[in-house]
Amino acid sequence: MKFIFNPDIRDPKLNLAVEEYILKHLNVEHEDYFLFYINGPSIIIGKNQNTSEEVNLKYIEENGIDVVRRLSGGGAVYHDEGNLNFSFITKDDGNSFNNYKKFTQPIVDALKQLGVEAELTGRNDIQVGERKISGNAQFTTRGRMFSHGTLMFNSNIEEVVNSLNVSEEKMRSKGIKSVRSRVANITEFLEEEMAMEHFVEALLHSIYDGQEPERYVLRDEDWEIVQDISKERYANWDWNFGKSPKFDVESKRRFPIGTIDVRLNVNKGTITEAKIYGDFFGVGDIHDVEQALVGTRFERGAIREQLSQLDVKHYFGNVELEELVDLIS
Numbered sequence: 001m002k003f004i005f006n007p008d009i010r011d012p013k014l015n016l017a018v019e020e021y022i023l024k025h026l027n028v029e030h031e032d033y034f035l036f037y038i039n040g041p042s043i044i045i046g047k048n049q050n051t052s053e054e055v056n057l058k059y060i061e062e063n064g065i066d067v068v069r070r071l072s073g074g075g076a077v078y079h080d081e082g083n084l085n086f087s088f089i090t091k092d093d094g095n096s097f098n099n100y101k102k103f104t105q106p107i108v109d110a111l112k113q114l115g116v117e118a119e120l121t122g123r124n125d126i127q128v129g130e131r132k133i134s135g136n137a138q139f140t141t142r143g144r145m146f147s148h149g150t151l152m153f154n155s156n157i158e159e160v161v162n163s164l165n166v167s168e169e170k171m172r173s174k175g176i177k178s179v180r181s182r183v184a185n186i187t188e189f190l191e192e193e194m195a196m197e198h199f200v201e202a203l204l205h206s207i208y209d210g211q212e213p214e215r216y217v218l219r220d221e222d223w224e225i226v227q228d229i230s231k232e233r234y235a236n237w238d239w240n241f242g243k244s245p246k247f248d249v250e251s252k253r254r255f256p257i258g259t260i261d262v263r264l265n266v267n268k269g270t271i272t273e274a275k276i277y278g279d280f281f282g283v284g285d286i287h288d289v290e291q292a293l294v295g296t297r298f299e300r301g302a303i304r305e306q307l308s309q310l311d312v313k314h315y316f317g318n319v320e321l322e323e324l325v326d327l328i329s
């Protein structure tokens with residue numbers, strides 16, 4: 001099993017492209033690959049999820065947190081430098097899919113060697129007692145597969161809560177909702193202080209049975225294709241946001257000038273219908289605002305840009321542009 005790790009690459013759009021590249025372009029038929037990667041602050045959403053529903057759009061915009069959709073199913077997870085991702089990339093023997101035990105046991109064993117008693121539980125999670133330290137998901141294509149998971153080593157748990165939090169009532173959708181489990185960092189269960197680099201080494205030592213892993217270093221030719229995959233998929237708004245299912249937004253708030261109630265239909269990430277109700281005081285025809293929103297991406301930047309072309313006070317009375325952006329997204 002060849003080992004690949006690019007510890008200096010923290011861009012999830014690149015790391016997920018590396019994983020997809022290995023899966024689809026390396027000789028997985030003849031050789032298994034084991035990949036580690038660490039992403040900067042980001043939300044990695046499941047293949048079939050509604051991005052806007054899973055993510056606190058305001059918070060991630062303000063805090064520079066990336067949002068990237070992955071190939072595998074399941075819920076949205078938060079990544080940062082304290083979270084180590086692992087991926088077993090191998091041929092799909094037909095039995096592997098959904099066989100989470102096979103791919104998580106080596107991790108559970110490695111944790112045990114560090115004195116952390118963990119186990120695989122129902123929803124493909126590795127837990128210590130009731131606390132989740134690792135979420136896992138799989139993807140198969142053309143006889144190949146990967147089984148990948150997170151390992152929360154010393155992540156900023158506050159950010160997990162902040163960036164994944166979005167008001168439930170705000171949207172209805174057909175997407176899959178994340179299980180908001182109680183999460184924990186592995187460091188909480190370690191006897192002694194440990195740095196991420198040592199954690200990585202300890203895992204490798206256990207997984208490769210004390211042997212030095214044979215590394216595969218991506219060459220320039222590999223990186224070229226990785227860059228293409230990244231550009232086409234993971235850095236592409238259509239993949240990360242546009243793929244979201246149809247959903248409705250209902251957002252209502254009381255301002256000093258009255259209540260503003262916004263109803264939107266969003267399809268493929270773009271607003272297809274907009275209705276604004278309320279008892280606010282404005283002199284302009286609110287239909288102009290509704291028209292301005294239709295055809296706009298359901299994204300704070302795009303909504304702000306559209307609304308900034310209108311004199312919002314003309315339509316709503318004394319309300320700030322930014323308050324409207326907050327209300328809508």
Ligand SMILES: Nc1ncnc2c1ncn2[C@@H]1O[C@H](COP(=O)(O)OC(=O)CCCC[C@@H]2CCSS2)[C@@H](O)[C@H]1O
Binds near residue numbers: 075133
């Ligand atoms: N980093 C991380 N690790 C473990 N659990 C997390 C994490 N971030 C959030 N959560 C919790 O899990 C749920 C979602 O759980 P849920 O079971 O819905 O989804 C998953 O676990 C998906 C795992 C995908 C792993 C991939 C591996 C490489 S790229 S991402 C979320 O609401 C939080 O409560």
